Amino acid sequence: MRSDKITIADVAEALQVSKTTVSRAISGKGRIGEETRQKVLAYIEANDYKPNVIAKGLAQKKTYNIALVIPGDCNLVDMPFFQNSMQGICEEASANDYDVMLVPVTSSNSGNLERMIANDKVDGVILSRSLVKDTNIALLKEENLPFVMMGTSRDAKILQVDNDHRAGCCALVSRMLHSGIGRIGLIGGSKNYVVNRTRMQGYEDAFHAACSKLDMALIMEDCDSADKIASAAAKLVQAGVGAIICMDDFVCSVTLQVLAEKKIAVPQQIQIASFYDSTLLRNAKPAVTSLVFDDRALGALTCKVLLRYIQGEEVEPKSLLGYELVIRESTLF
Amino acid sequence: MRSDKITIADVAEALQVSKTTVSRAISGKGRIGEETRQKVLAYIEANDYKPNVIAKGLAQKKTYNIALVIPGDCNLVDMPFFQNSMQGICEEASANDYDVMLVPVTSSNSGNLERMIANDKVDGVILSRSLVKDTNIALLKEENLPFVMMGTSRDAKILQVDNDHRAGCCALVSRMLHSGIGRIGLIGGSKNYVVNRTRMQGYEDAFHAACSKLDMALIMEDCDSADKIASAAAKLVQAGVGAIICMDDFVCSVTLQVLAEKKIAVPQQIQIASFYDSTLLRNAKPAVTSLVFDDRALGALTCKVLLRYIQGEEVEPKSLLGYELVIRESTLF
DNA sequence: CTGAAAGCGCTTACAG
DNA sequence: CTGAAAGCGCTTACAG
Numbered sequence: 001m002r003s004d005k006i007t008i009a010d011v012a013e014a015l016q017v018s019k020t021t022v023s024r025a026i027s028g029k030g031r032i033g034e035e036t037r038q039k040v041l042a043y044i045e046a047n048d049y050k051p052n053v054i055a056k057g058l059a060q061k062k063t064y065n066i067a068l069v070i071p072g073d074c075n076l077v078d079m080p081f082f083q084n085s086m087q088g089i090c091e092e093a094s095a096n097d098y099d100v101m102l103v104p105v106t107s108s109n110s111g112n113l114e115r116m117i118a119n120d121k122v123d124g125v126i127l128s129r130s131l132v133k134d135t136n137i138a139l140l141k142e143e144n145l146p147f148v149m150m151g152t153s154r155d156a157k158i159l160q161v162d163n164d165h166r167a168g169c170c171a172l173v174s175r176m177l178h179s180g181i182g183r184i185g186l187i188g189g190s191k192n193y194v195v196n197r198t199r200m201q202g203y204e205d206a207f208h209a210a211c212s213k214l215d216m217a218l219i220m221e222d223c224d225s226a227d228k229i230a231s232a233a234a235k236l237v238q239a240g241v242g243a244i245i246c247m248d249d250f251v252c253s254v255t256l257q258v259l260a261e262k263k264i265a266v267p268q269q270i271q272i273a274s275f276y277d278s279t280l281l282r283n284a285k286p287a288v289t290s291l292v293f294d295d296r297a298l299g300a301l302t303c304k305v306l307l308r309y310i311q312g313e314e315v316e317p318k319s320l321l322g323y324e325l326v327i328r329e330s331t332l333f
Numbered sequence: 334m335r336s337d338k339i340t341i342a343d344v345a346e347a348l349q350v351s352k353t354t355v356s357r358a359i360s361g362k363g364r365i366g367e368e369t370r371q372k373v374l375a376y377i378e379a380n381d382y383k384p385n386v387i388a389k390g391l392a393q394k395k396t397y398n399i400a401l402v403i404p405g406d407c408n409l410v411d412m413p414f415f416q417n418s419m420q421g422i423c424e425e426a427s428a429n430d431y432d433v434m435l436v437p438v439t440s441s442n443s444g445n446l447e448r449m450i451a452n453d454k455v456d457g458v459i460l461s462r463s464l465v466k467d468t469n470i471a472l473l474k475e476e477n478l479p480f481v482m483m484g485t486s487r488d489a490k491i492l493q494v495d496n497d498h499r500a501g502c503c504a505l506v507s508r509m510l511h512s513g514i515g516r517i518g519l520i521g522g523s524k525n526y527v528v529n530r531t532r533m534q535g536y537e538d539a540f541h542a543a544c545s546k547l548d549m550a551l552i553m554e555d556c557d558s559a560d561k562i563a564s565a566a567a568k569l570v571q572a573g574v575g576a577i578i579c580m581d582d583f584v585c586s587v588t589l590q591v592l593a594e595k596k597i598a599v600p601q602q603i604q605i606a607s608f609y610d611s612t613l614l615r616n617a618k619p620a621v622t623s624l625v626f627d628d629r630a631l632g633a634l635t636c637k638v639l640l641r642y643i644q645g646e647e648v649e650p651k652s653l654l655g656y657e658l659v660i661r662e663s664t665l666f
Numbered sequence: 667c668t669g670a671a672a673g674c675g676c677t678t679a680c681a682g
Numbered sequence: 683c684t685g686a687a688a689g690c691g692c693t694t695a696c697a698g
Contacts, residue, residue, distance in 0.1 A: 055675035079412040388691035
């Protein structure tokens, strides 16, 4: 920390007022004469005084920091999501004079989060990838530290903000069903992630809404590696599906590769759609029909909810953001 | 900030000693009787007392935070690098009881960094993507805040830690030259990034070392979009090169696509190598010969250098980490 | 070896 | 409307 900066005491002395007065002029709290306040503000402006946030925080028992817990082991598909939502979070945070501390956590090691909590360096926490069983949640509850899940949790008592994967996936599948494609296959990702289960629900919703029966033989869940995805895709081709829905863009890119190798034309022979559009598929050929979500907005809203909650304001227990269905070359509708 | 935690005053009172004594027992600074110190330590352990880092920092004029400046607009290729180096940084930081604040900065907006500095929330800064002209550097110099560049800068006065791209690229190209391939093409990325210029130097080094003459017609620099890369690749094919070196994995993936479309066999007709191996090419077919760097180690070392510097220790002005040349199917040597 | 006191840079009852 | 004082939870000369 540099020490060449002026303090509230310097300002007070220069203006021949008390530190209390200066503090009040800045914070706007407490009664203060309009003239005095203008004088203080003018001096501050002219001399480029910035209050020390750390000291302010100590006095108020706040830190003006939030922690962002990110997986310490995420893979390529997730990265655009984290990158974008992080931007949104940081933007919203800094608009409220908050800063964001990075806390990488792996399933085997939540020590970083524990340290952060023990050190009292944050006022709240954003959890970012929702696992079906998440040990961090227990930790935070125990410590009684405000937190919000960027994603979905089955525990209704947890504040959560998410993209509306369920409605989006339902809309995409409905569209497919109505376009008259007979057999629709699904290749799903790891069931450890809540988001994959949520997407699955959307898929089922669409079938129920259309009064169609799910064909379990065409649903390949838990494909968490390129190999599993490839063999699932091969099976669906074998089964003679007219379309394949991929649960995320990694699934989709592997599936496209398999089809290309088998010389199956997309969309003429098999149509393809993806439940999530990341930059990973940006250059795919053909361009893939998919759902797109505004991850930056998701981050911003998540942060906003957390900050409101910290400030004791009323917040929605669960917020959902919309989706966009973008039709591209990989489908015929 | 929760307020249910015990403070140094509580410990002092319980033990009937002064706060000074407790502080000394914890910090190890100042003379203190071994017996007393054990007593304090035991009590602390038993009652799970954790010093408040914020208060400690205020008293010492430190924050125990560092800022990590990351591009607010990075693309997919960069992500694995940031992801991995970030892990290394966070690890090293927390091993020293430091935390990492995230500061996204775009070329048009360095407000986040300014705010962070003005708010005195960090003891130092890590800059992470070195642009040829970097406005953040001026900002940091002016503020006299310790910082280190994770990457290379031409300004020798700046502390820097980088992968040895130059030596690595030289080794790869030398290997190619010695394997007897006649014409070797190069497709380079944006010259705005220092790293791309450094890689170019390694390329040139290899030619000089082999006493071969550079054929400028085969060097395609500044290909910063898929279109430019594709047209560069097409030109090199036209020029009848025996090999193409791609400056990064995005360049490489586009190049592979172009060759596949033109039905040019890799490596039989044209060999391919990449100067950087990210997960982006993990599933490429054929697997691509490339340089691999340990980005996590890079992050950790960068952080270590910064922390040492902050603590007033002597540090190397420039550290370089090694590389590994991984030969895969895309080349014939 | 130990402690009382001042201080880090703020905020906020309390009093006037 | 304004200020003196105590306090946030630590550290660190200084004195003993």
